[in-house]
Amino acid sequence: MTTSREIQLAARPRGMPRPTDFALVEVDVPEPGDGEVLIRNAYMSVDPYMRGRMNDVKSYVPPFQLGEALNGGAVGQIIASRSDRFTEGTWVVHNLGWRELALSDGRGLFAFDPALAPVSTGLGVLGMPGLTAYVGLLDIGRPRPGETVFVSGAAGAVGSAVGQIAKLKGCRVIGSAGSPEKVAWLRELGFDEAFDYHVVSARDALSEGIDLYFDNVGGPTLEAALSALRKHGRVVACGAVSQYNAIEPAPGPRNLAFVVGKRLRIEGFIISDHIDRTPAFLADMATWVRDGAVRYRETVVEGIENAPAAFIGLLEGENIGKMLVKVGPEP
Amino acid sequence: MTTSREIQLAARPRGMPRPTDFALVEVDVPEPGDGEVLIRNAYMSVDPYMRGRMNDVKSYVPPFQLGEALNGGAVGQIIASRSDRFTEGTWVVHNLGWRELALSDGRGLFAFDPALAPVSTGLGVLGMPGLTAYVGLLDIGRPRPGETVFVSGAAGAVGSAVGQIAKLKGCRVIGSAGSPEKVAWLRELGFDEAFDYHVVSARDALSEGIDLYFDNVGGPTLEAALSALRKHGRVVACGAVSQYNAIEPAPGPRNLAFVVGKRLRIEGFIISDHIDRTPAFLADMATWVRDGAVRYRETVVEGIENAPAAFIGLLEGENIGKMLVKVGPEP
DSSP states (O other), X not given: OEEEEEEEEOSOOSSSOOGGGEEEEEEEEOOOOTTXXXXXXXXXXOOTTHHHHXXXXXXXXOOOOBTSBOOOOEEEEEEEEOXXXXXXXXXXXXXXXXXXXXXXXXXTOEEOXXXXXXXXXXXXXXXXXXXXXXXXXXXXXXXXXXXXXXXXXXXXXXXXHHXXXXXXXXXXXXXXXXXXXXXXHHHHTTOSEEEETTTSOXXXXXXXXXXXXXXXXXXXXXXXXXXXXXXXXXXXXXXXXXXXXXXXOOOBOTTTTHHHHXXXXXXXXOGGGGGGGHHHXXXXXXXXXXXXXXXOOEEEEESGGGHHHHHHHHHTTOOSBEEEEEOSOOO | OEEEEEEEEOSOOSSSOOGXXXXXXXXXXXXXXXXXXXXXXXXXEOOTTHHHHTSSSOOSSOOOOBTSBOOXXXXXXXXXXXXXXXXXXXXXEESOOSBSEEEEOSTTOEEOOTTTSXXXXXXXXXXXXXXXXXXXXXIIIOOOTTOEEEESSTTBHHHHHHHHHHHHTTOEEEEEESSHHHHHHHHHTTOSEEEETTTSOHHHHTTXXXXXXXXXXXXXXXXXXXXXXXXXXXXXXXXXXGGTTOSSOOOBOTTTTHHHHTTOEEEEOOGGGGGGGHHHHHHHHHHHHHHTSSOOOEEEEESGGGHHHHHHHHHTTOOSBEEEEEOSOOO
16 A cells, blocks of 8 residues: 555636646555555656546536546556456556546556657657647648648647648648747748737738648638638647637538538547557657657646646747656656 | 519628618610610519628629629520520520519520420429539539438528438438428438427438438537548538528638548539539439429519518528529410
């Protein structure tokens, strides 16, 4: 028996989450039983989609429960094992984050080789956000060389990978983000154009037309993209972070008529449907990262007690690249 | 030299068109020149998409011009020919409607065999509306046996064909329409469920869920369908007749977030991109019509002078099945 700290959902947020919606709680962790392993987390992930699970509504994943830890992505090392499948010392990516120690029956654990890259990348460019970018852009969006791809939330973990993969596929790439520093980073990454949506409207920035929009934000940016899309354009609907804190559902774009007139396709996806693409993704992405063809950044907050602030900061756009919380030792 | 009557656009409608937006004009028609043919129309078509062309905005087809005839679909007989390709007496479907006599250089004329079916069907179930239903449902929507298909505007030329083809493909079919008489006809056609949207809300009628929505109307019906769609559902965006007379663009559905959560695909199409599907369509549809597997109705208005009233009536939902104007003798 040992103890661990975890972040529980204390109240369901209304609008933007507040620190009081979360509680840091010390809990007892029993020794692993038969078939179980004990994981000591090094990093936990905060991801925009978690905001939806904090509401008490039916969605593609069940809502978080009050008084329970906010299971999110994490990477950690197995420090005790009574499983045949995982040995002590193995690093694993899993969904028992927002806690220091996690007891697992082995389901949903994926081994991560620390020789490949820093273990934190297992939550970012080589993890779920990277796979989301890869599948969303290539399988759902199907860009052709010479096309113009626009990605919003472009300085985030998903968006920055989308833009760089699109460049590798021969596309012209435009990215939007929320600060001069982010825009400067997008230019460093090789985006053909990058703009700060606080300064330039998407309508103006996209006036020359686009072929594919990878949507992370929804709202007015989606409306501007629908206007800018050329014939046979596509919208990859990945997320709508501009709407996640909405108390009343916002009206949709006023220009959906373009879907008929311009023969558009708007298609949503959930990455958990596409786990079978992981081997192809890892083969490509590990190569691209090693060669410097895809670069990444991380915004790391220290200490599990600061996870709620990190999550709120993420929703406010404070991160560049992947937002992580360091909760224990790394290799 | 002879004379013909035609309907010209006299003023651009604001909202619902009024009779004064149209003018009946007698014009001179010269003898056919080299390569030309003269067509005497039997039927002209009024179609919802024509409302968009009456606005002075860029779209997938150029706007109609003031003081010119409203080119729309028509079927007629060649009564004089100086073309190598078309002989006198041939029946042709073409886009020089809203007039009694049409002079053509032969482009965009399709021969129609009057032995196949009444020539009026060349503007309906065996013409553009039928092809729209066939391509939209089968190629864009891709229904699977056992799925539930919902079609709005189901008693129109396109919608009634969509529902019957979906039944032939082993789907459960729900249709919405705007009068008890239309609903009764849908039941006769074999729709599993049919409802009058003035009496029952789409939200209630679709509460058991759908897999595919063939959208002819847009607006609140689209919002209800997005809520009712199951995982991996599809919206075939064919038209939005509820919005065609809008003076200000209406806000879109408030529940577009379902596109991500339910992995939906919303896809628009324009039938002129799919003319290559005509042979397959005609082979299937002529068989289905002959066997009684697909039935159709026509609402026929007599006399070109009544074409504006027919068009306004179409937008007000007065038609059952294909809305036609009889402007000359048929075989």
